[in-house]
Structure formats: structure tokens, C-alpha cells
Amino acid sequence: MxxxxxxxxxxxxxxxxxxxxSPGSCRASCCRFEIAGQQVGWIRPQFASVLSRYPEVFSPPQAGAISLCQGLDSYGSRSEAVDAVLQTVRQEASLSCLRGWRDEKYEVMPRFCDPPLMWMERAATSLFGVKxxxxxxxxxxxxxxxxxxxxxxxxxxxxxxxxxxxxxxxxxxxxxxxxxxxxxxxxxxxxxxxxxxxxxxxxxxxxxxxxxxxxxxxxxxxxxxxxxxxxxxxxxxxxxxxxxxxxxxxxxxxxxxxxxxxxxxxxxxxxxxxxxxxxxxxxxxxxxxxxxxxxxxxxx
Structure with missing residues (x-):
């Protein structure tokens, strides 16, 4: 045996x-992260409050989801807008993962077989819970x-x-x-x-x-x-x-x-x-x- x-x-x-x-994880308190109506990740409440300072990029939480603003409707525009926010907040003490900034771009999509909707700095992916x-x-x-x-x-x-x-x-x-x-x-x-x-x-x-x-x-x-x-x-x-x-x-x-x-x-x-x-x-x-x-x- x-x-x-x-x-x-x-x-x-x-x-x-x-x-x-597991029971007791942060999942119940997370907002879904959606792009063009498709879920691509999970955002915890602490980070949701940071994103609320950028209403020109992130829509306010609605029905348990935070979305990119509708005007951001292309791979390039989404990637650049989110990256600009991340560059602004990367020095904040509460966002320790961004201190490991790598200048590596990761694709963001609902499933691996789906076309990518944007790219995101590798060090930031955990903040958005993207795969x-x-x-x-x-x-x-x-x-x-x-x-x-x-x-x-x-x-x-x-x-x-x-x-x-x-x-x-x-x-x-x-x-x-x-x-x-x-x-x-x-x-x-x-x-x-x-x-x-x-x-x-x-x-x-x-x-x-x-x-x-x-x-x-x-x-x-x-x-x-x-x-x-x-x-x-x-x-x-x-x-x-x-x-x-x-x-x-x-x-x-x-x-x-x-x-x-x-x-x-x-x-x-x-x-x-x-x-x-x-x-x-x-x-x-x-x-x-x-x-x-x-x-x-x-x-x-």
C-alpha cells in the first residue's frame, strides 16, 4: 500500500x-472581471476599490461584475488603457505583486481556444484573476x-x-x-x-x-x-x-x-x-x- x-x-x-x-475563500466576495460580456477573471474587493478611481477605463461594479468601458472595443485599446492604469498604480504598497513587474505580455481570453481580447503585464494577472x-x-x-x-x-x-x-x-x-x-x-x-x-x-x-x-x-x-x-x-x-x-x-x-x-x-x-x-x-x-x-x- x-x-x-x-x-x-x-x-x-x-x-x-x-x-x-474551498469554503471560506475570497471567491464569494470577488467581482467577475468581464470584457465584451465574457468573464475572463476575478477581482477582489480591495483591488476593485483601486479600479474605481479610473472610471474612464473600468465601469462601476454591476450585477457582481466589473467590466472595461464600452468604448474600449479593440485588443489594442483595451491593452493600452489597462496598462496605463497599472503603470500609475504599480508603486502602491498594497499592490505588492506589481513590484515584480516583468515587462512580459500575457494574453487575456475566456478560454485558451478563444481569440485574445487584450494583453496584460504578467505581474498584474493575479490582481484580475485572469488565467x-x-x-x-x-x-x-x-x-x-x-x-x-x-x-x-x-x-x-x-x-x-x-x-x-x-x-x-x-x-x-x-x-x-x-x-x-x-x-x-x-x-x-x-x-x-x-x-x-x-x-x-x-x-x-x-x-x-x-x-x-x-x-x-x-x-x-x-x-x-x-x-x-x-x-x-x-x-x-x-x-x-x-x-x-x-x-x-x-x-x-x-x-x-x-x-x-x-x-x-x-x-x-x-x-x-x-x-x-x-x-x-x-x-x-x-x-x-x-x-x-x-x-x-x-x-x-
């Missing part, structure tokens, strides 16, 4: 990463014995978020105008010095989706997950400095590390998905198997 303490810790991690759905997308790559090696080991990265101690924690082999957010496969190749090259030809052999296998809230806002996220089998003699190398080291570890060790404070939480979810898909976690021996599956695929 599964280790009960391990299973409990993993279940707690999944609950933390989906705490926006963010990323690409995560599980790197692994199959030894001659048939045993499988996984490559993990340790984040640089200077990273803006989760410094020094364990991470997937490579990962990155999906910036406006850049496709999923292109992001995968770019992140593999930049973070782990994986040649393009090898990176392109990665297989799309899953998405991992969750929504959590913390002091910086609401984070609905969905990660496009790829598995990349690397030759036994290949070793990733540090590229752009976002990673301080790489480790090739047996699956039992990876599994053990998943529920420790050493692992970046959403990356632990991506590895959990890998363990389930590769039958390292099975329903006969893991009592929370269904809860794990549900916790990895929560969508609004």
Missing part, C-alpha cells in the same frame, strides 16, 4: 493549490536496466519567485504571440542548453490546471505538460542562470521530495501527473488516487 503520510501530504498540497474553490498558461517539461532517462530516472532543476537563489526550490527540467510562461511548442524549445534551450532538435522530440501529454489565492491575488493557471526522454549520456547544462543545478534522480527519491518544502508546488503537481501516467502511482495501492486526478485538473 501507499505510504499514508506521503499521501496525506500530497493531498494537502493539492488542496492548497486549489484553495480558491495564465505555461509549458512544463518532464525530462527523464531510461537506463539499460529499464529503470527510469528523472531530471530535476534547482531554481537560482536570485529567482523572483520560489528561489532555490526544485523545479521541472524546464518550464516557462506562455507569452503573448508565442506558441506552445516554440515556448518549449525556447525554455529548453535557455534554461538547460537542450538542442532544438532534441527538445522537439518532447511529447505533449497532459495539462495540469488549478486555482489558488494568496496575498497577491487569484491565480487560475493551466500548464501544458510535455514528456522529454533524454539519452542516458545527455546532461543538461545551466543556461540563462535561472537554474543553479540539475539532478538525475531515481523515481523513489523524486516521489519522496515531492511532498517536502523543497519543491515548487505547481511543479510537484506536474511530476505527480507524470507518476500517475507512467503507473508509478496506481489506484489499487493509492487510496487518494481519484482525489489526485481531480486536484490536477480543476478548471473554473
Amino acid at each position: 501507499a505510504n499514508a503520510a506521503w499521501s496525506d501530504k500530497m493531498l494537502q498540497l493539492l488542496r492548497r493549490m486549489n484553495n480558491f474553490y 495564465r498558461y505555461g509549458v512544463h517539461i518532464n525530462g527523464y532517462t531510461v537506463h539499460e536496466s529499464g529503470e527510469l530516472s528523472m531530471w530535476l532543476a534547482r531554481r537560482s537563489p536570485t529567482k523572483q519567485t520560489y528561489p532555490g526550490l526544485l523545479d521541472n527540467l524546464a518550464a516557462g510562461g506562455l507569452a503573448a504571440g508565442i506558441g506552445i511548442k516554440r515556448t518549449l524549445v525556447k525554455e529548453c534551450e535557455e534554461e538547460a542548453c537542450i538542442p532544438e532538435a532534441l527538445a522537439e522530440t518532447a511529447q505533449p501529454v497532459s495539462t495540469v490546471s488549478y486555482t489558488y489565492e494568496d496575498e497577491e491575488g487569484v491565480f487560475p493557471e493551466s500548464q501544458f505538460v510535455f514528456d522529454l526522454e533524454l539519452p542516458p549520456d545527455f546532461k543538461p547544462r545551466i543556461g540563462d542562470g535561472e537554474v543553479q543545478d540539475f539532478y538525475l534522480l531515481p523515481i523513489d527519491k523524486v516521489k519522496e521530495l515531492l511532498v517536502t518544502d523543497e519543491f515548487k508546488p505547481n511543479c510537484a503537481m506536474v511530476v505527480l501527473d507524470f507518476l500517475i501516467r507512467h503507473s508509478f502511482i496506481e489506484p489499487d495501492t493509492e487510496p487518494f488516487y481519484q482525489e489526485f486526478i481531480t486536484g490536477l485538473h480543476q478548471t473554473l
